[in-house]
Amino acid sequence: MNRSLIGRIWPGATAVVLFVGFAFPVYWMFATALKPTGDIISENPVWFPTNVTLGHFEKAIHADHFWTLVVNSVTVTVLSVVFSLVIALFAAFALARMRFRGRRGLIVTFMLAQMAPWEVLIIAIYMIVRDNDMLDSLVPLTVFYTMMVLPLTVLTLRGYVAAVPKDLEEAAMVDGCTRTQAFVRVIFPLLAPGLMATSLFGFITAWNEFPLVLILNKDVEKQTLPLWLSQFQTAFGDDWGATMAASSLFALPILILFVFLQRKAVSGLTDGAVKG
């Protein structure tokens, strides 16, 4: 009797404990950002922000260069996602719909490229960019982010293209469409959700990228938000309220996107990463 009661309760109880463990750091980030400084540096932690203040957020967005860096981050991220989507769409169509020699090898190439160790290629990339006099510029960042995102985009889009029934395309072609017209009018509209999901993954990767911008762009005006955030604490000393406000501002778009595509995240990541 006693045993079965425990047996019934423990999964739920463990789930609650784990939920607190996983969510707490995220909660603490927002909570700290909203608390007045007195509640942040107190001998006993103030667990719930009772006197909510937006002062730390104000301080963060009025920090030097903040808006320049927002523009930089958004520009680099959006451009690289768009470029990789366009390039990947052609490739994905060929890989999903056509039979040709070397197809299998190409898929394996993209799978390999997806695991590329960019973290240790940064020295070589630094030398290439330097030789072309492109240090402290957003162009190389955009170009290499496009490449970082490209393989996963190709592989996931291939899955989405393959999922569109071939009959639809063929019916359109029987009705007199060319293959291009069939693609634009029939497949493309059906791909829209897939394109959305895929671009969100690219967005997250490019938005979060840190090592490359660290080595390439020393000029503050040409940096992106991750680099700024990593130095924020140095700039603001032990002002944890402002630091957490900056972290919140940086994380919020990604958290929203992620919750929004949570279900897709599961199937998408397994398709891309594990299943290829």
Add this chain to the structure above:
Amino acid sequence: MSVQTQGTDTAGEPAVRKARIPGVPRGADHATGSPSRRGAAAPYLLLLPALLATVVLLGWPLVKNGMLSFQNLNPRQLIQHLTEWNGVGNYRQVLSEPEFWHVVERTVFFTAANVVLIMVLGTLIGLLLARLGKRMRLLLMVGLVLAWAMPPIAATTVYQWLFAQRFGVVNWTLDKLGWHSMADHNWLGSQFSTFSVVVLLIVWQSIPFVAINLYAATTTIPKELYEAASLDGAGARQSFTSVTLPFLRPFLYATTFLEVIWVFKAFTQIFAINQGGPDRLTETLPIYAFVEGVGNQHFGVGAAISFLTILVLLVITSYYLRMVLKQEEDEL
């Protein structure tokens, strides 16, 4: 995965559909009557941009890295744009340095500790998700997704605050739990405790991927298998070892390899939390390559370290790919 099992299980209807469909494309292909030569070039033309990008933006850095690793490239050569080849000198220097082998050892331990924790805890939490009722599962999922979604840089900053020497929640909690010497502990002051924070951070962020995907995989296990097992008299434990585990094994192997690759090349968290400090004692291979190459301006040596790191990763990756390809043979 689920499509395959459905296809083999439900016999009648899909077979009919399968039989009917292949007729259509063949007819359609003839109907469009595209000249075979142009049709043969089309896939390559469509793939050209992607391939070109891969060759120029990934292939060239790889080659460039190989070339740099055979060059003497210090500030003097860098400024005067000199190319000084020095054969395998960089490799000889790196491999004969005790520091390098310390870093290798450290990287292996670091990777092993992370991956073991991620896989064990991730699997347990994934199985727990499968056992939970709807509402509790949703709750836990929300927590997991939050941790998963946190940008690594933001997460690192938050952990710095959680583990802050003054006013950090962790020190306060440990103190209140009776471990009073931790009240003012400087977590980033020693190698072991810095690594503890980084491992906790990476494990916290990586578990959700394993747990949620493992849970998703368990939902594809056909119920009939469990019924058959219980008819054969299998208890809870037996049906776990004879049904659940064999079904999840390929997934577990593949995920372990992925985690090894990801953790091995982890850069952002380790660098952002303490720049590989204190005293360069938490540098793993990618950080070591960066600090030697860029920080100390020995670009050739840094490239050699990078190349050795890539070599290790390539071996791991090829094992992973071979396994995945074997599983997915028919899908490609």
